[in-house]
Amino acid sequence: MTYFHEAALVDSVDDIQFKIYSSTHPKGFIIAKPKYVPTDLLDLVGLKKRFLFSKCMYRFNLFNDKEIVEKNLGAIKKKFPYYIYECNKHKNWFLGVPENKVKKFYDTKKGLQELLKVPVEDLDPYLKATRKMIGILGEAGISTGNLGISHSTLLGNYTPGKSDIDILIFGIDNGWKAIKHLEKCKNPSLKWKSREKWARYYKDRVVSKVYTEKEYVANMARKKDDGFIEGNVFSLFCIEDEKESRYDWSAEHEPLGTVKIRAKVKDAYYSVVRPGFYELENSRILEGHKEVPIKRVVTWARPFSLQAKENEDIEACGLLEKVKSEDGEFYQVVIGYFDAYTTDRGEKEYLKALIG
Amino acid sequence: MHFYESSIITTKDGLHCQVYGNQHPDGRILIKPKYIPTDRISSDSLPYRFISGRKMNRLNLWIDQDKLKQYIDDFTKAYPDYVFRSPLYDKSPLFFVVPKEKIERAYSPAEGLYDLMSIPEKDLDVHLKTVVGLVKFLLQSSLELTDLGITYSTLMGHYSPYRSDINIVVYGKDKFWKLMGFMEKNNHPDLRWKTYEEWEAFYKKRNRHIVHKKENYIENMHRKRSEGFFRNTLFVIFAVEKEDEAWFKWGKEKYKRIGIAKFRGIVKDNKSSVVRPGCYIISDSKFIGGDEICKNLQISRVVFYSRDYCMLAYPDEEIEASGVVEEVTQEDGKKYYRVVIGYFGSYLNQRRDNEYIKLVDD
Numbered sequence: 098m099t100y101f102h103e104a105a106l107v108d109s110v111d112d113i114q115f116k117i118y119s120s121t122h123p124k125g126f127i128i129a130k131p132k133y134v135p136t137d138l139l140d141l142v143g144l145k146k147r148f149l150f151s152k153c154m155y156r157f158n159l160f161n162d163k164e165i166v167e168k169n170l171g172a173i174k175k176k177f178p179y180y181i182y183e184c185n186k187h188k189n190w191f192l193g194v195p196e197n198k199v200k201k202f203y204d205t206k207k208g209l210q211e212l213l214k215v216p217v218e219d220l221d222p223y224l225k226a227t228r229k230m231i232g233i234l235g236e237a238g239i240s241t242g243n244l245g246i247s248h249s250t251l252l253g254n255y256t257p258g259k260s261d262i263d264i265l266i267f268g269i270d271n272g273w274k275a276i277k278h279l280e281k282c283k284n285p286s287l288k289w290k291s292r293e294k295w296a297r298y299y300k301d302r303v304v305s306k307v308y309t310e311k312e313y314v315a316n317m318a319r320k321k322d323d324g325f326i327e328g329n330v331f332s333l334f335c336i337e338d339e340k341e342s343r344y345d346w347s348a349e350h351e352p353l354g355t356v357k358i359r360a361k362v363k364d365a366y367y368s369v370v371r372p373g374f375y376e377l378e379n380s381r382i383l384e385g386h387k388e389v390p391i392k393r394v395v396t397w398a399r400p401f402s403l404q405a406k407e408n409e410d411i412e413a414c415g416l417l418e419k420v421k422s423e424d425g426e427f428y429q430v431v432i433g434y435f436d437a438y439t440t441d442r443g444e445k446e447y448l449k450a451l452i453g
Numbered sequence: 454m455h456f457y458e459s460s461i462i463t464t465k466d467g468l469h470c471q472v473y474g475n476q477h478p479d480g481r482i483l484i485k486p487k488y489i490p491t492d493r494i495s496s497d498s499l500p501y502r503f504i505s506g507r508k509m510n511r512l513n514l515w516i517d518q519d520k521l522k523q524y525i526d527d528f529t530k531a532y533p534d535y536v537f538r539s540p541l542y543d544k545s546p547l548f549f550v551v552p553k554e555k556i557e558r559a560y561s562p563a564e565g566l567y568d569l570m571s572i573p574e575k576d577l578d579v580h581l582k583t584v585v586g587l588v589k590f591l592l593q594s595s596l597e598l599t600d601l602g603i604t605y606s607t608l609m610g611h612y613s614p615y616r617s618d619i620n621i622v623v624y625g626k627d628k629f630w631k632l633m634g635f636m637e638k639n640n641h642p643d644l645r646w647k648t649y650e651e652w653e654a655f656y657k658k659r660n661r662h663i664v665h666k667k668e669n670y671i672e673n674m675h676r677k678r679s680e681g682f683f684r685n686t687l688f689v690i691f692a693v694e695k696e697d698e699a700w701f702k703w704g705k706e707k708y709k710r711i712g713i714a715k716f717r718g719i720v721k722d723n724k725s726s727v728v729r730p731g732c733y734i735i736s737d738s739k740f741i742g743g744d745e746i747c748k749n750l751q752i753s754r755v756v757f758y759s760r761d762y763c764m765l766a767y768p769d770e771e772i773e774a775s776g777v778v779e780e781v782t783q784e785d786g787k788k789y790y791r792v793v794i795g796y797f798g799s800y801l802n803q804r805r806d807n808e809y810i811k812l813v814d815d
Binding site for chain 2: 136145146147148149150151152153203204207208211212214215216219220221224251252253254256257259
């Protein structure tokens with residue numbers, strides 16, 4: 098049975114390409130975001146167009162004005178209602194693909210194994226850089242069997258020097274091994290985004306209007322899951338192994354409104370995956386709800402991965418939920434649900450370590 | 454659905470195939486395998502590419518002949534459905550085909566270009582901007598967008614900016630010749646033609662030095678207006694026949710192999726020399742050498758499968774052709790003789806270096 102893991106791609110029967118957003122899914126439905134939508138399928142607005150797979154495609158983007166996102170999602174919902182999952186347990190909706198609408202799954206692990214078989218001299222500079230990055234991750238003790246490639250690196254529609262090299266690391270422990278190794282790695286092929294580059298990235302993909310550029314840069318500049326390898330941007334995606342996948346789709350979520358909190362991070366182990374979370378202690382609600390203890394901050398948005406370390410104080414704004422699960426009842430704050438991109442909450446959501 | 458030459462087909466077995474003609478046998482499409490997955494067969498003598506998430510061999514018919522022969526033997530065993538021997542021939546040459554049920558996706562050059570031209574320029578990368586710029590220039594001729602297409606890596610999306618060629622398809626031989634007339638008379642600041650040196654580099658590849666006098670070869674190629682550089686990116690313009698323009702219909706003729714020979718003749722008509730398979734209609738043929746059985750035959754057509762021979766010769770010019778001599782029986786029983794250059798099988802033996810079409814130098 099196919100493991101539909103986070104950061105893999107699937108094509109739907111309607112030729113929409115989706116990027117999977119989670120490694121655990123409700124029964125029969127894969128949580129995913131449309132990535133490329135053929136322009137002859139839908140009339141969408143405010144999106145860049147790309148020429149891919151011999152077709153004109155919209156590059157679907159949630160980081161847009163909420164009115165635009167709302168309009169585009171409305172168009173999808175009207176023509177393809179089956180790409181929206183109304184979740185009673187969350188009292189919310191998710192984007193994705195019903196399993197029976199999947200036409201093709203792009204195997205990220207198999208793709209890497211194929212790439213590794215190609216003699217280096219037959220590779221272009223972009224793929225040579227990919228191989229070099231795989232080698233660096235090997236130095237961290239991660240076997241190639243626990244690695245994959247995705248997106249344009251896998252499909253071959255990359256532009257050398259412009260496209261990201263997207264590498265997947267399977268297993269949370271392996272993800273941390275990679276991060277720790279890169280924190281001290283002195284390989285001359287490896288460069289990190291300067292503070293200026295992070296500032297530009299922030300401008301291009303504004304994640305929260307209440308999160309200043311300065312704060313963003315301070316938080317991001319220490320991350321080691323994005324950088325440059327031989328001049329190409331690389332991004333590392335840590336993926337839970339199938340046995341590690343732990344999101345509980347049977348839990349009941351009761352949305353209680355937008356809150357702003359402060360807390361101390363007790364455990365950041367799962368902050369390396371999507372959806373990920375930070376386990377908290379000493380939480381305080383600053384705005385939006387009466388005081389309740391917040392057990393964790395859950396992030397569905399990649400920009401908030403690896404945002405804070407253990408024992409650091411954080412500040413976050415997101416949707417407060419009361420969760421009833423097999424583990425009991427608790428409160429959590431969630432950042433980056435799909436609905437956030439169509440509501441005022443999206444502009445307010447953030448998570449920052451109180452550092453610098 | 455009609456499968457035009459130079460379209461791309463991906464198959465359920467993961468092959469990327471280039472459609473190799475405009476006429477096809479029932480249930481099959483004539484192709485050349487372009488990229489072949491390496492899970493069933495592979496050859497270190499062929500270049501490797503990482504395409505569509507797979508390690509592929511890129512088929513090159515000009516590698517060491519023993520290695521090529523071995524690879525084609527392996528291919529025949531690994532992909533028997535992709536090899537075809539036609540009952541229209543008494544001894545069929547080797548054809549590669551895609552059985553229609555094996556098609557995963559057919560990529561249309563026309564639809565691809567139509568989509569590309571609809572994209573705002575700001576959303577295009579440098580390669581695609583160059584393609585669009587070239588197409589806009591071509592549209593200054595009497596051609597319309599629906600007369601054009603793009604193919605190969607630009608269509609498939611695995612091009613490398615500044616490195617990959619731009620391959621333009623023109624639908625219709627008449628349209629293509631009109632475009633060539635336009636290209637001869639018009640210029641563009643971003644357009645330049647291949648220099649003598651660049652044609653010389655091309656000449657040195659593909660064993661052309663064996664049969665052609667270099668200066669003449671380069672002179673002949675230099676007059677072509679189907680290849681050049683636009684914003685320093687190599688472009689090649691191909692003609693593909695419309696269905697009603699086909700110079701032969703698959704199934705309407707039968708072929709008998711007579712022998713191997715070399716003939717000369719005067720080009721009467723080169724209209725179909727712009728397509729693949731291409732054809733020169735000739736007159737006054739003269740046997741120059743080869744199998745004696747061919748000695749007294751009058752050749753009326755020279756047929757080729759390699760695009761290198763497109764637009765090589767013009768009416769009233771004399772050409773020399775070396776290849777397989779075939780007797781062709783038409784539907785009404787009438788017969789004629791032709792010389793064929795470039796069947797796949799010829800790359801597997803000494804004919805690879807001995808088959809050619811050239812303008813007569815003297």
